[in-house]
Amino acid sequence: MRAVYGIVAREFLRFLRQRGRVLASIGRPFVWLVFAGAGFAAVFAGRNEIDYRVYMAPGLLGMVVMFGSLLAALSTVTDREAGVLRMMLVAPIRRSAVALGKALGATLLGTVQALVVAGLLLPFVQLRPTLAGTLLGLVAVVLSGLALGALGVVLAASIRSIENFAGVMNFVIFPMLFLSGALYPVRHLGPALRAVAYANPLAYGVDLLKHALLSPWAGVGYGGELPVPLDCGALALFAIVGLALAAWLLGREGGVTRTAFRERR
Amino acid sequence: MTAAAILARGLGKDFGALRALDRLDLEVDDGEFFGLLGPNGAGKTTTVHLLATLLAASRGSARVAGHDVAQEGLAVRRSIGLVFQDTTLDRDLTVAENLRFAARLWSLPDRVARPRIDALLRQFELLERRDDPVRTLSGGMRRAADIARGILHEPRILFLDEPTAGLDPRARRSLWDRIRGLRAASGLTVLLTTHYVEEAEPCDRVAVLDHGRLVALGTPADLKRAAGVGSLEEVFLAHTGHPLAEAEGG
Numbered sequence: 001m002r003a004v005y006g007i008v009a010r011e012f013l014r015f016l017r018q019r020g021r022v023l024a025s026i027g028r029p030f031v032w033l034v035f036a037g038a039g040f041a042a043v044f045a046g047r048n049e050i051d052y053r054v055y056m057a058p059g060l061l062g063m064v065v066m067f068g069s070l071l072a073a074l075s076t077v078t079d080r081e082a083g084v085l086r087m088m089l090v091a092p093i094r095r096s097a098v099a100l101g102k103a104l105g106a107t108l109l110g111t112v113q114a115l116v117v118a119g120l121l122l123p124f125v126q127l128r129p130t131l132a133g134t135l136l137g138l139v140a141v142v143l144s145g146l147a148l149g150a151l152g153v154v155l156a157a158s159i160r161s162i163e164n165f166a167g168v169m170n171f172v173i174f175p176m177l178f179l180s181g182a183l184y185p186v187r188h189l190g191p192a193l194r195a196v197a198y199a200n201p202l203a204y205g206v207d208l209l210k211h212a213l214l215s216p217w218a219g220v221g222y223g224g225e226l227p228v229p230l231d232c233g234a235l236a237l238f239a240i241v242g243l244a245l246a247a248w249l250l251g252r253e254g255g256v257t258r259t260a261f262r263e264r265r
Numbered sequence: 266m267t268a269a270a271i272l273a274r275g276l277g278k279d280f281g282a283l284r285a286l287d288r289l290d291l292e293v294d295d296g297e298f299f300g301l302l303g304p305n306g307a308g309k310t311t312t313v314h315l316l317a318t319l320l321a322a323s324r325g326s327a328r329v330a331g332h333d334v335a336q337e338g339l340a341v342r343r344s345i346g347l348v349f350q351d352t353t354l355d356r357d358l359t360v361a362e363n364l365r366f367a368a369r370l371w372s373l374p375d376r377v378a379r380p381r382i383d384a385l386l387r388q389f390e391l392l393e394r395r396d397d398p399v400r401t402l403s404g405g406m407r408r409a410a411d412i413a414r415g416i417l418h419e420p421r422i423l424f425l426d427e428p429t430a431g432l433d434p435r436a437r438r439s440l441w442d443r444i445r446g447l448r449a450a451s452g453l454t455v456l457l458t459t460h461y462v463e464e465a466e467p468c469d470r471v472a473v474l475d476h477g478r479l480v481a482l483g484t485p486a487d488l489k490r491a492a493g494v495g496s497l498e499e500v501f502l503a504h505t506g507h508p509l510a511e512a513e514g515g
Binding site for chain 2: 001002003005006007009010013014017018082083084086087088089090091092093094
């Protein structure tokens, strides 16, 4: 639909305008690689099965998708505060088209950022994926972007203002990152945390990226832990449920409209 | 299309315990310039949002351009343009990018949208600023761009919600010139909300609202004659017992 395309095009245009955001999204994984990577590599030293920085690569790409997609979708909050959301809600389109447009825009941004970072990061850690691995990696990035983008729109439609943003960062983004297998294998976690990890869309995305990039190390326990179809299915399910929920939340009068159309009293 | 442009029957809205709009009966004719006059909090914006399908009514019903607001939201939104109190433009995008975004939201094909955007930019004296970010525009120019955005899809009915709020006198005058020009050229129905009597004066008919209730309805001349007073300001005072200008600041 044309309106969905319009919303996606606007997201992309805004992203290109914000040069700081582009640089931050590309620089962030390298900061993690250098600082977290150096520390963890020292802890892991002695078990020479895999260079920790190689192990981190799929997780860092997952992190790029997460920041890219989730933050893009969360911009629905600023759209509401700036009034732009009202332009979308008064247009003759369904709320689901608005939710889909925002989620697809987020997917596009997450994917573009992940591809740029992959182009720099993989040669840097001397990881050379096979053709099949590259294709699977692309699927992982797009599906993760969609699932996280949908989650971002759900969060944006539920939180009232930009002030709650820090809460989202602390209670959503960081737990998602640490419980995703990006920094250490999920199987090392206890049963309770492991259960939480499997409610985390990023965990499936990172697992899929490990299938794509770390297959040579699968034998020593550093590849993907879940079957590929399960990863793909879980991500698709997160995306579909998230989109349906986001459309409902955006249509709900008290959710977005009462703050979007605040009465002057 | 001889049906009324807007028809409301017992339309009302509550926000929790607050009765924002009681029971509004209203009929606006095709091509009419209709004013909703009242202080802040009178229920003007609530009325506009109910008619634009952005809020769901607590009671009553309304038809806009012949479509039921509860059942045919998409058809209603297709027939109307709405200029909000506060700008809805993306400040980081240029004027032209904003209009292109709006054209896509309204599903206008590029070959239709492009010449229309050019014509509107010329008409609203924004051609030289078309590639400037909206945040660099003056308040008057932003408002002009907002209105251009509101009529891009050639709606049958245009809602203007307090369109002159925050504008200087010169920008106000030029805005009213544009609205007059649009109405003369296209027979557009305009529903205006305002708390300035001088803006309600040129309307064909005016509905006076106070505390969510319709207190008077008629042409400005009839309203003044019926109340035996010389201005709409006094009309408001005669019907409500309190002056319009000082009623509940906000």
